[in-house]
Amino acid sequence: MGLFSLFKKTDALPPLTDDEQARLAANSEAERQSQAARQREIARATAMKIDAIESAMAADIFNLPEPAWGSQRPPRPLRAADADDDFSGIPTTLLLTDELPLASADDSTPVVEEIAILYANGQTAVAQQMLTAAVAETAGQNSDRAAWWMLFDLYQVSGQQDAFDNLSIDYASTFETSPPPWQAMAAPSATSPDWAGLTPTESFSGALGPHIAPQLDRLRSLAGANPVLRLEFTRVAAVNADGAALLLGTLRQLQQQQRELILVGAAALTTHLRSNLAIGRRDEGEAVWLLLLELLQLQNREKEFEQVGMDYCVTFEVSPPSFTPPHKVAMAPAQHVSASPDRFMLPPIIEQQLGALLPAIQQYAEQYPALVFDCSRLARIDYACAIQLHSALQELAAAQEGRKIAFRDVNHLVTALLRLLGYANLARIYPHKY
Structure with missing residues (x-):
């Protein structure tokens, strides 16, 4: 018997079972994913280091003794x-x-x-x-x-x-x-993009009813000579049907005239109106619903406009108005002080x-x-x-x-x-x- 015959393999290894092959493949895939994750981590750390170096260089530039300006x-x-x-x-x-x-x-x-x-x-x-x-x-x-x-x-x-x-x-x-x-900021008026000056302002308060007619008349009279108008609703507590109809008519007219509007507290007023309306209940009057839709339209809240429009349709059994993007309308948050006119x-x-x-x-x-x-x-x-x-x-x-x-x-x-x-x-x- 030769020397090498002493070490000759006498039995061949048995073939792998299906389960063993599956586990081997899974382990290989896990190892591959682990290596890829380590590579991504190394790349991310390298990128962060580069960003830090660039930030330091930018800081050195900005800390020059005498900037140009x-x-x-x-x-x-x-x-x-x-x-x-x-x-x-x-x-x-x-x-x-x-x-x-x-x-x-x-x-x-x-x-x-x-x-x-x-x-x-x-x-x-x-x-x-x-x-x-x-x-x-x-x-x-x-x-x-x-x-x-x-x-x-x-x-x-x-x-x-x-x-x-x-x-x-x-x-x-x-x-x-x-x-x-x-x-979003309102687009400047095309006729006077650089306009500046005293802004006609009307501040509404309490329960809006027929008594707001003189305020709205004044606002419409000033619209011709002033490209920007400001309406403040911060202190409005309620809106009845007559007040809603008057305000709705004025807002629509100002939009038709393409006046630039700044509405203060419109979001809060919208929330107040919506909380007091219910599907199928007509007590508040149709004008209040239409005013709510107008305010949503002026705020460019189309999705909510469509939802309220369906509620309006069900309540009054009429077709709701269609949504039209607002023209030059900006919003300002509600304020806790009386803004100066x-x-x-x-x-x-x-x-x-x-x-x-x-x-x-x-x-x-x-x-x-x-x-x-x-x-x-x-x-x-x-x-x-x-x-x-x-x-x-x-x-x-x-x-x-x-x-x-x-x-x-x-x-x-x-x-x-x-x-x-x-x-x-x-x-x-x-x-x-x-």
């Missing part, structure tokens, strides 16, 4: 004391009580300031990238919300509703609270030079002891104009001792810029509330 940047003042911000002694038509939140000094972190400057100077894409990165860093942390609010506003002024909705989901999970609603509305964009805006503001200052600037349409003011406006307001404040100045309904991008430039030292800044 910084030669006119004034030193940042300390926030004025609350006593200096007191608006007591102002007539009730210029009520500036302290129930709305002031812009917080804590919002002025370095990254927020740099983003505010970039956005002010028209670099919206870069500002959006930086805001997205800032929000990602705070995701899952119940920390400062300034970057979130600025990004919400940027999405709204640029019409990015899908991105806004995605951010809303992250916001709700991060802060465990309801996200802000989408409120003498507010000076700023235009959607202020850039390059103040131009005719400055004489209009000076004329406004000659007529009113307190200056209330409505910023609900203001999407952006560039850096140079913001500095020029600050200087003009300083002169107006010095010309009349004790003059009070306020900025209302400011978006958070503009708020950050105004704080950076020292506006809080001479005016009260009320960003819109989220």
Whole structure:
């Protein structure tokens, strides 16, 4: 017998059973998936490292000793004391009580300031990238919300509703609270896109009935000479059939005339009306149902419009009105103070030079002891104009001792810029509330 015959395999291995083959295949697939997962994790870590390096490089760029636009940047003042911000002694038509939140000094972190400057100077894409990165860093942390609010506003002024909705989901999970609603800005009037000035305003309160007819007459009479009208429903407690019919007719007429409308508290009024209506019950009257449908249409809430329209159809056994997208309608949140009817509305964009805006503001200052600037349409003011406006307001404040100045309904991008430039030292800044 040869040497190698001693080690000769005498019995062949039995073939694998079907179960053994299945387990072997499953183990191979599991190992393959595990390796793929490890590769993805390595790639993700590498990408995060690259992002961190790029962010550090960007920070170094922004921290240069003298930015190109910084030669006119004034030193940042300390926030004025609350006593200096007191608006007591102002007539009730210029009520500036302290129930709305002031812009917080804590919002002025370095990254927020740099983003505010970039956005002010028209670099919206870069500002959006930086805001997205800032929000990602705070995701899952119940920390400062300034970057979130600025990004919400940027999405709204640029019409990015899908991105806004995605951010809303992250916001709700991060802060465990309801996200802000989408409120698209009204398109500027084609005949006067840069319009600015006193805004005719009608504030409705109590139970709306036949007594609102004079207010609506005044509103219609002013529509011809004013491209923007403001209607406030914050203090409305109820609406009867006569009041609903009057208001409905006026809203339809203003839409036909293509007037630009700013509706304050429309969402709250819509909720109130809807909660008091029931399918099959006609007690409130058909006009109240039609007013509810009109308000939903003005807010561009088509899905809810269709649902209420079916309820209206069943209740009154008539065909519901068809949905028509609103024309130049903007929404503003309900406020807890009486808004002044003498507010000076700023235009959607202020850039390059103040131009005719400055004489209009000076004329406004000659007529009113307190200056209330409505910023609900203001999407952006560039850096140079913001500095020029600050200087003009300083002169107006010095010309009349004790003059009070306020900025209302400011978006958070503009708020950050105004704080950076020292506006809080001479005016009260009320960003819109989220």
